Amino acid sequence: MTLVAEKKREHRPPAGVPARASRHPLRAEFRRGFAPWAGLALLLTLAVALAASSAQWQGGWAETRERLHTTAQLLGVPLALAAGCWQGGRERRRRTEELMATAVRGGLARFLAAALPVVCWVVAGYAVAAALAMLATGLYATGDRPDLVAPVTDAVALASGALAGHALGRLLPWRLTAPLLAVAGYVVLGVVAYDSRGPLRHLSPIGYASDTDVPVWWQPPAMTVWTGGLAAAVVLAYAARRRFTALLPLAAATAAGALLVQTGEGLWHTNPAAGRQVCDTSTTPQICVNGRYEELLPQVTDALSGLTGRLDGVQNLPVRFTDLPGEPGPDEAHLPMITPLGWSVVRGRLTDPQQFAWEAGQALYGRIECDEAVGPRVAAVDDAVVHYLAPSPAERRFDELAAEGDAAARAELRDRLDARARLKAMGDEERRAWLSEYFASAGTCDPSEVPAL
Amino acid sequence: MPTIRVTGLHVRHRKTVALDSLDVDFGPGVHGLLGPNGAGKTSLIRVLATVAEPAGGRVEILGEDTGDHRRLGDVRRRLGYLPQDFGYYPGFTVREFVAYVAWLKEMPAAATPSAVERAVARVGLADRIDAKVRTLSGGMVRRVGIAQAIVNAPQVLLFDEPTAGLDPEQRVEFRELLRELGTSATVIVSTHLVEDVAAACTEVTLVDEGRVAYRGTPQSLAALGETAVGVSGDNPIERGYTAALRAHRAHGSAAQAVRTLEGTAR
Numbered sequence: 001m002t003l004v005a006e007k008k009r010e011h012r013p014p015a016g017v018p019a020r021a022s023r024h025p026l027r028a029e030f031r032r033g034f035a036p037w038a039g040l041a042l043l044l045t046l047a048v049a050l051a052a053s054s055a056q057w058q059g060g061w062a063e064t065r066e067r068l069h070t071t072a073q074l075l076g077v078p079l080a081l082a083a084g085c086w087q088g089g090r091e092r093r094r095r096t097e098e099l100m101a102t103a104v105r106g107g108l109a110r111f112l113a114a115a116l117p118v119v120c121w122v123v124a125g126y127a128v129a130a131a132l133a134m135l136a137t138g139l140y141a142t143g144d145r146p147d148l149v150a151p152v153t154d155a156v157a158l159a160s161g162a163l164a165g166h167a168l169g170r171l172l173p174w175r176l177t178a179p180l181l182a183v184a185g186y187v188v189l190g191v192v193a194y195d196s197r198g199p200l201r202h203l204s205p206i207g208y209a210s211d212t213d214v215p216v217w218w219q220p221p222a223m224t225v226w227t228g229g230l231a232a233a234v235v236l237a238y239a240a241r242r243r244f245t246a247l248l249p250l251a252a253a254t255a256a257g258a259l260l261v262q263t264g265e266g267l268w269h270t271n272p273a274a275g276r277q278v279c280d281t282s283t284t285p286q287i288c289v290n291g292r293y294e295e296l297l298p299q300v301t302d303a304l305s306g307l308t309g310r311l312d313g314v315q316n317l318p319v320r321f322t323d324l325p326g327e328p329g330p331d332e333a334h335l336p337m338i339t340p341l342g343w344s345v346v347r348g349r350l351t352d353p354q355q356f357a358w359e360a361g362q363a364l365y366g367r368i369e370c371d372e373a374v375g376p377r378v379a380a381v382d383d384a385v386v387h388y389l390a391p392s393p394a395e396r397r398f399d400e401l402a403a404e405g406d407a408a409a410r411a412e413l414r415d416r417l418d419a420r421a422r423l424k425a426m427g428d429e430e431r432r433a434w435l436s437e438y439f440a441s442a443g444t445c446d447p448s449e450v451p452a453l
Numbered sequence: 454m455p456t457i458r459v460t461g462l463h464v465r466h467r468k469t470v471a472l473d474s475l476d477v478d479f480g481p482g483v484h485g486l487l488g489p490n491g492a493g494k495t496s497l498i499r500v501l502a503t504v505a506e507p508a509g510g511r512v513e514i515l516g517e518d519t520g521d522h523r524r525l526g527d528v529r530r531r532l533g534y535l536p537q538d539f540g541y542y543p544g545f546t547v548r549e550f551v552a553y554v555a556w557l558k559e560m561p562a563a564a565t566p567s568a569v570e571r572a573v574a575r576v577g578l579a580d581r582i583d584a585k586v587r588t589l590s591g592g593m594v595r596r597v598g599i600a601q602a603i604v605n606a607p608q609v610l611l612f613d614e615p616t617a618g619l620d621p622e623q624r625v626e627f628r629e630l631l632r633e634l635g636t637s638a639t640v641i642v643s644t645h646l647v648e649d650v651a652a653a654c655t656e657v658t659l660v661d662e663g664r665v666a667y668r669g670t671p672q673s674l675a676a677l678g679e680t681a682v683g684v685s686g687d688n689p690i691e692r693g694y695t696a697a698l699r700a701h702r703a704h705g706s707a708a709q710a711v712r713t714l715e716g717t718a719r
């Protein structure tokens with residue numbers, strides 16, 4: 001088939017045969033080239049990072065929000081910057097600058113035509129990662145509710161990163177610009193994220209990461225205006241025909257940034273769900289879990305059923321196990337920590353109910369902070385009580401180690417075993433009375449106040 | 454009325470003068486722009502393509518002053534350009550790439566698909582229209598470059614070394630295409646291959662050291678070659694090219710060179 005022959009035969013489509021269905025030319029920009037790969041890279045990066053730490057967030061909505069947010073900002077934004085930058089340098093790499101220079105379309109249209117595919121694919125990659133993370137948590141959620149605002153803020157930050165990166169890629173169209181920008185972005189975001197002192201930290205899109213705090217309602221939109229406004233200003237300053245229009249988003253970003261810095265710590269308040277707890281009042285002590293994990297209550301109650309059963313009728317006990325931020329009240333004991341996820345609780349399940357019950361038993365006598373001051377007698381008494389209520393899963397191992405130890409260790413072991421045997425040998429009424437006297441001494445480090453066994 | 458009028462054009466690349474007070478007009482037809490490497494051919498083409506801004510002088514294309522940025526869009530809409538170093542997006546198909554250029558030129562969306570197919574067919578790539586550009590040979594890529602240049606049916610076409618990478622058969626076919634395009638548009642072809650000029654061009658402009666060294670028809674250039682003494686070349690037009698260059702360098706002005714050459718020819 002020769003060019004001349006083609007010319008003669010195929011100058012025009014055959015009569016009556018319409019040209020192939022029209023699709024927007026920019027469709028190719030979305031389907032071809034680098035943009036889909038950028039989205040895939042972001043998705044894989046987030047997926048791998050999230051999967052590697054899934055035990056620490058899966059099942060908790062607040063943990064999911066924070067982990068997704070931190071990962072997206074710390075890893076995603078530098079990646080988006082680099083992806084945008086690489087796309088921005090495309091005209092130089094592909095030698096299409098001459099062609100573009102003869103375009104009728106304005107600079108802004110051409111800029112957006114090249115940048116938006118990367119922006120959209122990066123946001124799509126993030127959206128898929130966020131959806132997967134939420135689905136993964138939804139399967140094991142134990143309370144609270146998903147936060148749908150944070151992902152929108154993250155998406156805007158990623159889009160802003162890709163747009164700003166694209167502008168930088170056009171200004172500095174070298175192959176090394178993109179990786180250097182990614183490294184610089186990672187370092188800057190990391191430093192700002194871990195510098196908890198300077199007022200400028202409130203301008204960091206990573207912000208303050210906490211499971212128990214949530215932002216005030218206007219913080220996400222203000223952060224969106226801050227990041228999006230800066231990116232829009234960069235784009236307009238670079239590509240718009242009337243460059244002064246960049247002042248408008250710049251002014252909006254500046255106002256939003258000033259508001260964020262001025263408000264400071266006031267941007268955050270305690271998650272209402274974290275300040276609430278749900279309780280099972282049928283046991284002694286009552287068992288309360290934080291509102292963020294209210295659906296764990298049956299599991300916790302079940303895990304502590306042996307302990308609470310043995311305390312039936314015992315006096316001087318705390319009224320309840322509580323699970324709220326801060327110190328428990330005078331008649332309360334702290335429920336063993338459910339958070340951070342990944343230890344006691346993984347994917348909505350208590351990982352080791354026996355260990356959890358043992359920790360709860362220790363919380364009841366409250367002498368953890370007395371250290372050695374209580375002496376070996378009280379230590380043996382406390383050990384006997386916890387052994388009776390809920391023995392540690394590692395108790396046998398520790399006993400074996402003590403039996404293999406020096407004379408002092410063996411003597412302490414003998415004391416502990418004797419104390420356990422004496423408590424076990426008591427009749428029910430006698431044990432109840434002794435335990436009531438024992439729990440009256442809860443929290444004291446004075447050995448004389450602890451009854452002998 | 455010339456389609457393109459260049460007056461006192463001055464182009465510098467840092468300290469080097471690429472074009473020096475160049476005056477030239479182009480009307481409808483195929484114009485060959487000949488000259489040795491570094492003569493200023495590409496500089497002239499880039500200025501005409503509105504890619505490069507001259508340091509001085511005036512360029513009017515289709516009656517519009519290209520120095521008036523408000524009118525650039527109108528000029529570019531009626532312009533087709535194949536750069537010497539033609540770049541493309543390898544992941545695009547031929548159809549997508551040519552359609553993308555059509556979008557850049559603000560062609561009506563409804564007219565784009567048929568215009569793309571027509572342009573691709575004219576360069577003989579109809580059977581590869583949905584192939585990715587990265588899968589094409591160098592000659593085919595060059596033809597994609599030609600297709601994108603003609604997709605908007607431009608009134609002014611600028612080709613910078615269009616036959617580079619084409620095999621002899623494709624070059625012959627391209628010359629045929631040039632002749633056809635020249636019937637309805639002003640086509641300027643920068644090349645250093647005099648046989649292309651001889652075969653396809655209605656007029657030839659020889660540029661040397663940033664100035665016009667010779668203007669005439671390929672036939673008149675060949676006639677110079679027929680009569681020139683002591684110049685090398687495989688055919689009359691090559692000898693004419695060499696003779697014109699020598700005369701220009703000897704006399705320093707195009708007019709004088711032409712008079713000298715005409716005198717020699719007589």
